[in-house]
Amino acid sequence: MPRNSSKAKDHQEELEELQKRFSHLVEQQKSTELSNSTLLLATRKSEKSLKGSSGFYDATEEGETKDAYAKEMELLKLDEQIVSLRRKHDQLHEKNAKKREELDLLADKLRDLHNTKFDPKVTPESRLAEMEQRLAECAARYDEEHRLRMSYDQVINRLKSEQLEWPAEVKQLETVLAQKEQDYEQLLVMSHDANSSKESAKAELSKFEALVLEERKQREKELQERRAILQKKQQIANELERTERERRQQLAEQQRMAGEDGAKEATRKVEEDIKIEQAKIRAYEAAFQQIKEATGVADVNEVIQRFTLQEETHQNLISMTKESQARIDELRRAVEEEKHLVMAAEYSRESKGASGSDEDQGRSSTLAAQKQLNRARERGRKTLKISTSVKNAVQHIVDVLEPLREKDEVVAPMSDDTLLQHMAFVESKLAVIAAAFAQIEEEHKELLTKVSGSKASKPPATLKKEATATFGLPEKDDDDDDDFEEDMEEEVMDRSSLKKQSENLVDKASGKKKGKKKKA
Known part of the structure; x- marks a missing residue:
């Protein structure tokens, strides 16, 4: 207890001494400020008086130069005094600021001492452990703050680098975007062209399918007609066979009635006819077997149908190739004629020279030729339309x-x-x-x-x-x-x-x- 009371007395004495020093410094600062202010006023008044006297002396005669020189020397001395006083004032001001800082530190210490209550149960070892714990916490906090500072520095550096690099990347992306937009526009144009070509191909396909259907209908009709004809022929053949059978029966009866010799001769003739017919049948069967091996069809009607279809398709293809070739030749002739007309117009224009009337005449002839060409094209379109409608x-x-x-x-x-x-x-x-x-x-x-x-x-x-x-x-x-x-x-x-x-x-x-x- 006496030890603690002595410490408290020492702290109070130190505080009183510091307060006294602080009050002394404040009074000293006030006195210096007053003295400085009085000196400044005096110097200003002396300067004004000197200025007035210098003006007065300038207006007087030239013989009074010595007094002016002495007054100038006094002014210089006064200026030096003012400078020295200002220097002292600045030094005192600086000392005053330092003392204020020391006073603030001592006041903080005193506040800390007032805040920290003395506990007799607390030993120095426990306080040391507590201070070490606080020191460890401060160190951990410092490490955390240091890591945050490093991360912030890295972020700032990264942002600065990105700020420098981003304009170039943005320009590059803009160029890439412009290229992509151009590619997209080209793709759109290509898609429109593809759609138009697809529509035209579909239209041509529908026309061709319609033609094929018409041809198939026509072929089916012809096949039905040919089948009907074939059936008629088969009926006729059956009737012929029946008549032949009846004739043979009649011949057999006649042979029986005529005798053995006539019967033998008739049978011999009939056998010869039968052999000839069998040889023809074998030849027909061999030919049919070859056709069967070549086509893979066993039915006679189907073979006949295939032959007729192939012949019709062949004839149709030949006719279509002839029509297309004739159309191609006609278009080529038209193109050649147009080329010759254009070349003739160009050469005639070049040969006519630089005269304005000739140029006008050439232009009028070309315009007339173009009008005639457009007229011929329109006429061709109309004739084609009328021909299709007529068909x-x-x-x-x-x-x-x-x-x-x-x-x-x-x-x-x-x-x-x-x-x-x-x-x-x-x-x-x-x-x-x-x-x-x-x-x-x-x-x-x-x-x-x-x-x-x-x-x-x-x-x-x-x-x-x-x-x-x-x-x-x-x-x-x-x-x-x-x-x-x-x-x-x-x-x-x-x-x-x-x-x-x-x-x-x-x-x-x-x-x-x-x-x-x-x-x-």
């Missing part, structure tokens, strides 16, 4: 007139070469229908004459007039381009109206046939 119309008429086709009549598939054949078929059937109409009109007129007793009317119109009136065929025109375009632009009969007219004609013709059958 479709003729095919439709042929399909409508199909019930009137006889069994022996064979109609080839529609093409440019077979168009005239189809039109001849249609014309023949229309002639039959027109004749039927004329006969019906005559019968009607006869009935009218019988009933009314009046005279017969004029005869009906000819076939050509009816055909032109029914189908509205245009008359022949001149070969002028304007007349040709006017013919192109004329109204063509719709397919629906044409179909209705043809169906009406077929119905009338069929009605006439039924009437004839009833009369019979």
Whole structure:
């Protein structure tokens, strides 16, 4: 206890001494500040008075230079004193700041001493252990803070490096993005082209499939007809065999009746005929066996069908190759003619020289040639459109007139070469229908004459007039381009109206046939 009381007294004495020193320093600082302020005021007043006196002396005569020199020397001394006083003031100010810092440290220590209460139970060893623990905690905290500082430094360095590197990377990414956008646009254009080509290919495929279906239908019809013919031939062959069998029976009866010699000779002749027939049959069987080995087909009808199909496909392919080759040659000739025209226009333009009128004339000729070319192209498009519509119309008429086709009549598939054949078929059937109409009109007129007793009317119109009136065929025109375009632009009969007219004609013709059958 006495030891602790002595320590407390010592601390109080130190505190009182420090407070006294601090108050002394404060008073000393105040006195120095006052003295400095008084000196500054005095120096300022002396400077003003010196300035006024110097101005006064400058206005006086030149003989008073000595007094001015002495006053200048005094001013210099006063300036030196001011400088020295300012230096002292700064030193005192610095000392005062240091003392304040020491006073703050001592106040902190005193605060710590007041905060730390004395406990007689606490031994120095326990306090040392506690301080060591606190030191270890501080060291751990320092290590953690150091690690955080290092990580922050690394992050800052990384950010700085990235700040330097990112603009280049951003530019590179922008260039890559622009390239990718260009590639994407190109891919879009390519995809559009691919879609358009796909659509055109699909359209061509559908057209080709339609043609194939039509050809298949036609071939099936022909096959059915040929099968019917083959069946008829087989029936005829069976009838011939039956007649041959009957003839042989009759011969056998005659041989029996004629005697043994005639029978032997007849049998010998019959055996020779049988041998000849067997040799022919063996030859046919060998040929059929070769065909079977080559094609792998065992049925006779199927072999015949294959041969007919191959022959038809071969003929169709030959016709298609001829048409395509002719079209290619025509297009090549057109291209060559266009090239020659262009070259002639260019050479004629170069040969004519630099005159303005010649250039204008060349331009006008090229424009006229271009207009003529465009006109020819438009004309070709129109002719192609009209030809396709005509083919479709003729095919439709042929399909409508199909019930009137006889069994022996064979109609080839529609093409440019077979168009005239189809039109001849249609014309023949229309002639039959027109004749039927004329006969019906005559019968009607006869009935009218019988009933009314009046005279017969004029005869009906000819076939050509009816055909032109029914189908509205245009008359022949001149070969002028304007007349040709006017013919192109004329109204063509719709397919629906044409179909209705043809169906009406077929119905009338069929009605006439039924009437004839009833009369019979």
